[in-house]
Amino acid sequence: MNLITVIGLLAGGLTTIAFLPQVLKTWKSKSAKDISLGMFFTFCTGVFLWIIYGFCVNDLPVVVANIMTFIFASTILYFKFKYG
Template sequence: MDFINTIGTVAATLTTLAFLPQAWRSWRTRNLAGVSLAMYGFFTLGVFLWLVYGILLSQWPIIVANAITFVLSCSILFLKIRHKDVSHHPHP
């Protein structure tokens, strides 16, 4: 793997790993009071477009990272929409 691909792979890994704590906390507590629905909606759309971009370029670091981030982001967005009425009352 050349230097440029190494940078891309490390960047993709770090930005994807950054979503794990938020996704885990969201699924565990169901408390999404501090999560902006508009921000996650736009973010999820942006991640999806990055995924399409990576597919069109056949760039695996972009594809894998954004596929994982897209799933995590969709899960948080789903929880935010589903639990918007109970976001101030976390489940045990």
């Protein structure tokens, strides 16, 4: 595995796992006032399309990374509806 692949995997890993601290913060604080509904609604829609795209082009890393991101981002969206 060359350095470019490592950078790509690291990039994908970070932009996926990044949503976990927000999930944990909102879960603990039960407050989502400052979080934009528009952002997480648009983002979840986009990530869902990435999953479909990944399936269509048979790109497993795209599918897997975006399924994980979708789980995190849709949890934040759920918290936004629940805690306002």
